[in-house]
Amino acid sequence: MTAGRRDFLQSLPPVHRGWLLGFAHEVTLPAETRIFGEDDVADRFWVVRSGLVALDVHIPGRGPVVVETVADGELLGWSWLFEPYRWHLGARTRSAVEAWEFDAARVRAAMEDSPAAGLALFRTIADQVIGERLRSARTRLLDLYGNDRSRESGVRGAVG
Amino acid sequence: MTVLAPGAAPALPPSPYRVVGRRLETSDTATIELEPVRSGLAPFSPGQFAMVYGFGVGDIPLSVSRIEGDRLTHTIRSVGAVSSRLASLEGGASVGVRGPFGTGWDLTAAMGRDLLIVAGGLGLAPLRPLITAALTAPERYGRVNVLIGARSPGDLLYADEAERWRAADARVLVTVDRPDDTWRGDVGVVTGLLNRAEFDPGATAAFLCGPEVMMRATARDLARRGIAADRTQVSLERTMHCGTGHCGHCQLGPLLLCRDGPVVRWDHAEPLLAVREL
Structure with missing residues (x-):
């Protein structure tokens, strides 16, 4: 692993990382596999070890539109953590994916039984997944690359 | 007598350059290559910029996107009168160039x-x-x-x-x-x-x-x-x-x-x- 990388599992304290991995099993998913669809029951989640997963929204007349991708070291899915436990987005592999797969109900029950571990997991998800994606979505709402087309007195070739 | 602000460079007239190549990069962005008509300006470093003058419309700052000897390359997005003119120039067209200006990347x-x-x-x-x-x-x-x-x-x-x-x-x-x-x-x-x-x-x-x-x-x-x-x-x-x-x-x-x-x-x-x- 690269030292500068922010890996979901590595961000958990070691004792809680081991606790979470106790619920995991390894899976391999071929490229172009639909992992889940919008509004499906969110009964599992994954930590991607290698490969790329696209998160998508189905738009009538256009089909699935990709809104973000999830790659190595990142958590795939957090709708399993909150009622009604249904996915807000769909997910499909873009390449072959290796991942840790978790049973959501078991992990939720374990979080109730071990509040310290549950809090550590919850905080990591809030910071690295929900927070990061919220910041990313807000940044993209600004349409930075589009707005930068309005000036021509900058040095980047009329701004870039 | 001309008095310059501390650290200010003298305002020299533009040197004539000729467009020797143009490539469309995207729908609104083109790269033009310039060669000096006579002698070239002082060497540019990556990250520095030139003031490029489109005759009759004005000048804008453009960073260099490639440096090869005396040849300067600029990648320009058309967002206004000057940039649109410069981005549309074809081979043989003339421009004026001042520079190099500013600080470059410190490699x-x-x-x-x-x-x-x-x-x-x-x-x-x-x-x-x-x-x-x-x-x-x-x-x-x-x-x-x-x-x-x-x-x-x-x-x-x-x-x-x-x-x-x-x-x-x-x-x-x-x-x-x-x-x-x-x-x-x-x-x-x-x-x-x-x-x-x-x-x-x-x-x-x-x-x-x-x-x-x-x-x-x-x-x-x-x-x-x-x-x-x-x-x-x-x-x-x-x-x-x-x-x-x-x-x-x-x-x-x-x-x-x-x-x-x-x-x-x-x-x-x-x-x-x-x-x-x-």
């Missing part, structure tokens, strides 16, 4: 370190000569990472060149905000690529160019990952007119970015960018 500070080069949109243009310089002397640096963010696949610059960078052992990662049906790569902000870059934070030099919000977010992310602020360089923009430190349009606090920038270390830039009035 000597990166010797022996991994390189993280992060570009957003047209920010890849001023970084291209830096990438070329780094890949031309690979023994001087560690791993070379080039992370590129763009609005859409159709807005990506230098796609064929990125393949050459990969072939030269650079790790090139690309993401877009708005994919089309053919895009099979990453989707999201450019900071999302940092997890897959290969670098040792304690021995890495970072070079950022793109929209200011993107550079701010990236520089802060890099700091959280352990890259010291004095090893991150950013290319800043404010409205530039004279290019020589006289007019003050490009002032950012104590800096005149045409003279003290555009490339500034993040430990110097960060406190200035936090002041809204600047």
Whole structure:
């Protein structure tokens, strides 16, 4: 692993990382596999070890539109953590994916039984997944690359 | 007698250059290559810029996107009267050029370190000569990472060149905000690529160019990952007119970015960018 990388599992304290991995099993998913669809029951989640997963929204007349991708070291899915436990987005592999797969109900029950571990997991998800994606979505709402087309007195070739 | 402001360069008349090549990069962006009609200007460094004059319309600052001897290359997005004119010039057309102006990327500070080069949109243009310089002397640096963010696949610059960078052992990662049906790569902000870059934070030099919000977010992310602020360089923009430190349009606090920038270390830039009035 690269030292500068922010890996979901590595961000958990070691004792809680081991606790979470106790619920995991390894899976391999071929490229172009639909992992889940919008509004499906969110009964599992994954930590991607290698490969790329696209998160998508189905738009009538256009089909699935990709809104973000999830790659190595990142958590795939957090709708399993909150009622009604249904996915807000769909997910499909873009390449072959290796991942840790978790049973959501078991992990939720374990979080109730071990509040310290549950809090550590919850905080990591809030910071690295929900927070990061919220910041990313807000940044993209600004349409930075589009707005930068309005000036021509900058040095980047009329701004870039 | 002419009296210059401290550090200001003399305002010289433009030197005549001729367009010798033009390439359409995207729907609104073109690259033009210029050769001097007589003698060339002093050598440019990656990150520096020229004031390029379109006769009859005016001049604008343009960073160099390639440097080959006396030949200057500029990548221009058509956003106004001058840039549209310059971007549409064909071979044989004449322009006036002043420069070189401003500070360039400090590659000597990166010797022996991994390189993280992060570009957003047209920010890849001023970084291209830096990438070329780094890949031309690979023994001087560690791993070379080039992370590129763009609005859409159709807005990506230098796609064929990125393949050459990969072939030269650079790790090139690309993401877009708005994919089309053919895009099979990453989707999201450019900071999302940092997890897959290969670098040792304690021995890495970072070079950022793109929209200011993107550079701010990236520089802060890099700091959280352990890259010291004095090893991150950013290319800043404010409205530039004279290019020589006289007019003050490009002032950012104590800096005149045409003279003290555009490339500034993040430990110097960060406190200035936090002041809204600047």
